[in-house]
Amino acid sequence: MSTVSAEIERRLAALQPVHLEVRNDSDRHRGHAGHDGTGESHFTVRIVSEAFAGKNRVQRQRAVYAALGDLMDRIHALAIAAAAPGEPLPER
Template sequence: MSAKSIPTLGPMEQLIRERIVDECSPTELTIENESHKHRHHAAMRDVTSTETHFRVTVVAEMFSGKNRVARQRLVYSLLKDEMAMEGGIHALTLVTKTPEEYDASLAKTKPSNV
């Protein structure tokens, strides 16, 4: 495999990953940079950053007993400075689940053996 085929993480994506891993100890973490889908939006017209829009799925035991809003607030609090800065994170789509919820959602998508 050539070095060109290995995707490199941008600094903002690395920061998101580090903060979530350090604070949430996730069993699953997926970060998708969707910035390219939003380049044409008026709010992005003069922004040169290629790391402004992310879809993040976090699966962590620490979400047990917390509702969806509390879970999302927790993740947003980890990235509040980056969301407030010029050229920082403009949009963050979050999916936050416990390991049990995640396993149940995977079971729903698998075809049953009939």
């Protein structure tokens, strides 16, 4: 696991997820804008947390961004699939 992936997991633990997947998609973006050559620029997060109950998609994404904080300065692209327990997790 990359250092950025590990830090994403560590910081998203604040949302107390019951399910969390972090996928590094950087290799699929080699040569594209934002690919910085580190192999740690593009990620997908799939997360299920009670913290998302009653929140819309934008509020859920904002909660993820808030949990990641300044780490977003190192991430060019982040795809987020977020759900509350009992809801289907959107595909990403």
